[in-house]
Amino acid sequence: MAAVSNEFHHPVESGSSKLQFAPFSSALNVGFWHELTQKKLNEYRLDETPKVIKGYYYNGDPSGFPARLTLEFSAFDMNASIPARCCPAFGTLYNTNTFETFKSCDKKSLLEKEANEDLKKYHFYYWFCYPALCFPDGIHVIQKPVCLDDRFSLNQVQALQKAYDELCQTEGVTALPYFLIKYHDNSVAVSPLKKWDGFFQDQEGKVTVGVYDPCNLSHYPGWPLRNFLILASHKWLAESSVDLNLKLMCWRLVPTLDLEKIVSAKCLLLGAGTLGCSVARTLMGWGVRKITFVDNARISYSNPVRQPLYEFEDCLSGGKPKALAAAERLQKIFPGVNSEGYNMSIPMPGHPVNFSEVTMAQAQKDVATLEELIDAHDVVFLLMDTRESRWLPAVIAASKRKLVINAALGFDTFVVMRHGLKKPKQQESGNACFNSAPGPSDLLGSSLFSNIPGYKLGCYFCNDVVAPGDSTRDRTLDQQCTVSRPGLAMIAGALAVELMVSVLQHPEGGYAVASSSDDRMNEPPTSLGLVPHQWTQG
Incomplete structure (x- = not known):
C-alpha cells in the first residue's frame, strides 16, 4: 500500500516551498x-434534473499512472459495492439534451450527452469538475x-497494512480516505478521524494522519489531501x-487549572439580551464549546x-429572533462552538396564560422544552429582564441539581450569585429554592456570609416574602426596561462567568463552601481564588 506521511507542525519558516497537488484524471469505463x-x-428521456452518481479512486496503480477517478456501469447504483481497497467518491450528473445547452453551461455542467437522430450512434461531450479547497497563500x-x-x-509497514485492512473491515468500507495513526517500534494503531479526541490522549506533540492517496508521483500528493489539510x-x-x-495560563500562572472541566461545560443562557451577549462572549473566551x-x-x-x-442588518424586516441570531453569530465568530437558539417564552407567575387551547398547548410545550434544555445542560444562567421570568427555571434547575448562575442589573447596581445546590438524595422540604436558609448552628463561629456550605446557600428568591408578580404592569417604559449604565452588563456578565469557572475548579463543585472577604488571608480554595456566594455593587 502506498501512502503519504504528513505531520502537522507550527508555522512554516520563510523561504519554504509551497506544496503542489496532482489533479484527478477522469477514467470512464465503457x-x-x-x-x-x-x-x-428508458428513464431520463428529456429530464435534465441532476442525478447522484458514484465513482471511486484507487491507491495501488503502477508508478507513472495519473490519479484516476473512475466511473463504471455501477455509477448509477448507490447500493452497488466498491472494488476492494478503493475509496468511494460521490458526485452529481448533469445530463443535458442538446449540445448548445451543454456549451451554455460555461463549464458548470459535469456531464452532457447528445444523441444523433440515428439512435444507434452517439457522441458524448463532458466536463469533469473535482471540488478542491485552497489556502489563499498556498x-x-x-x-x-x-x-x-x-x-x-x-515491520511497521506490515503492521500498518494489517491495521488498515482491519479498520476498513470494522467500519464496513472498502477503503478509508483518511485515518489516524499511532506507531511505536514494531506496532502501529489506526483509527477513524471521528475518534480524534480520544485517540491521541496518551501522546503529546505531533500527530500523524494517513491519507489514502490516488497519486503515484513522488513529490505531489493527490487532491484529497488538499481538502483534508x-x-x-x-x-x-x-x-x-x-x-x-x-x-499559556496553565504553563506558569495557574498550572493546576483544569481546563477540561470548563471546556466541557454545557451552558444554557436564558436571555439573549445585553447580559446574554456578554456572558456568551466571555464563555467563548474560557473555551466553552456548548x-x-x-x-x-x-x-x-x-x-x-x-x-x-x-448588527444593524439584524433589525430589519421586524428583526431576527434574538436566540437564533445569537447562536448563528457565535458560529461565525468561531465555527468550533456548538451553539443553538430557541425562540420561545418562559411561563411566569403573575402573567396568566390565556385559557385558549392553542395558548395552553403552547405554554405546556414551552415548559416541557425548558425542562429538557435544563436537563441537557450543566450550568444555567438566568439573564432575563424580569424577576418573575427567573422563577420557573430556578425551580426546575433546583429539582435537577443543576448549577444556576444568576445576574441581575439595576441602574448602577448589580447582583451576581450562584444558587445553592441541594445534596444528592436529599428530600425537599417544600421550599421552591434549593434549600432552606442556614440556621444558627450553621453560622456558629463564622461571619454571616462565610463558611456556609453550598447545599445551604439560598437562591435569588430567598430574600423575598412575596411571590413574584407582573413587574411590567402599570409602569412607564423606563420602569419596564432594565435601564443600566452601559458598562454594567459587561462587568456583571464577566463576573457571572468567572463565578461559574471558580465553582467548576473547586473540588466540591456546586457544593463549595461560600468564601468571603474574611477568607482572603487564608489559602484560597481554588487555583483561581475565592468562590463566593455572590458579588454585588451598590
Whole structure:
C-alpha cells in the first residue's frame, strides 16, 4: 500500500516551498457510457434534473499512472459495492439534451450527452469538475516528502497494512480516505478521524494522519489531501489557536487549572439580551464549546449598540429572533462552538396564560422544552429582564441539581450569585429554592456570609416574602426596561462567568463552601481564588 506521511507542525519558516497537488484524471469505463445510454433512453428521456452518481479512486496503480477517478456501469447504483481497497467518491450528473445547452453551461455542467437522430450512434461531450479547497497563500512544505519505506521499518509497514485492512473491515468500507495513526517500534494503531479526541490522549506533540492517496508521483500528493489539510486547519488548528491563551495560563500562572472541566461545560443562557451577549462572549473566551440561548424577543434598533452579538442588518424586516441570531453569530465568530437558539417564552407567575387551547398547548410545550434544555445542560444562567421570568427555571434547575448562575442589573447596581445546590438524595422540604436558609448552628463561629456550605446557600428568591408578580404592569417604559449604565452588563456578565469557572475548579463543585472577604488571608480554595456566594455593587 502506498501512502503519504504528513505531520502537522507550527508555522512554516520563510523561504519554504509551497506544496503542489496532482489533479484527478477522469477514467470512464465503457460500461458507464452503456449504462448512461440505457438510463437516457428508458428513464431520463428529456429530464435534465441532476442525478447522484458514484465513482471511486484507487491507491495501488503502477508508478507513472495519473490519479484516476473512475466511473463504471455501477455509477448509477448507490447500493452497488466498491472494488476492494478503493475509496468511494460521490458526485452529481448533469445530463443535458442538446449540445448548445451543454456549451451554455460555461463549464458548470459535469456531464452532457447528445444523441444523433440515428439512435444507434452517439457522441458524448463532458466536463469533469473535482471540488478542491485552497489556502489563499498556498500550503508550505517544511520537510520534503519521503517514501513510506524511508520513514517506517518493514515491520511497521506490515503492521500498518494489517491495521488498515482491519479498520476498513470494522467500519464496513472498502477503503478509508483518511485515518489516524499511532506507531511505536514494531506496532502501529489506526483509527477513524471521528475518534480524534480520544485517540491521541496518551501522546503529546505531533500527530500523524494517513491519507489514502490516488497519486503515484513522488513529490505531489493527490487532491484529497488538499481538502483534508484545509479541514484540519479550519477545525483542529484553529481550535488550538483559540485555546492558546488558556494553555499559556496553565504553563506558569495557574498550572493546576483544569481546563477540561470548563471546556466541557454545557451552558444554557436564558436571555439573549445585553447580559446574554456578554456572558456568551466571555464563555467563548474560557473555551466553552456548548452554548444554548433561549429568548422570545426580536432584535430592535436599540439593541446592537449594547448587545455585541447583533448588527444593524439584524433589525430589519421586524428583526431576527434574538436566540437564533445569537447562536448563528457565535458560529461565525468561531465555527468550533456548538451553539443553538430557541425562540420561545418562559411561563411566569403573575402573567396568566390565556385559557385558549392553542395558548395552553403552547405554554405546556414551552415548559416541557425548558425542562429538557435544563436537563441537557450543566450550568444555567438566568439573564432575563424580569424577576418573575427567573422563577420557573430556578425551580426546575433546583429539582435537577443543576448549577444556576444568576445576574441581575439595576441602574448602577448589580447582583451576581450562584444558587445553592441541594445534596444528592436529599428530600425537599417544600421550599421552591434549593434549600432552606442556614440556621444558627450553621453560622456558629463564622461571619454571616462565610463558611456556609453550598447545599445551604439560598437562591435569588430567598430574600423575598412575596411571590413574584407582573413587574411590567402599570409602569412607564423606563420602569419596564432594565435601564443600566452601559458598562454594567459587561462587568456583571464577566463576573457571572468567572463565578461559574471558580465553582467548576473547586473540588466540591456546586457544593463549595461560600468564601468571603474574611477568607482572603487564608489559602484560597481554588487555583483561581475565592468562590463566593455572590458579588454585588451598590
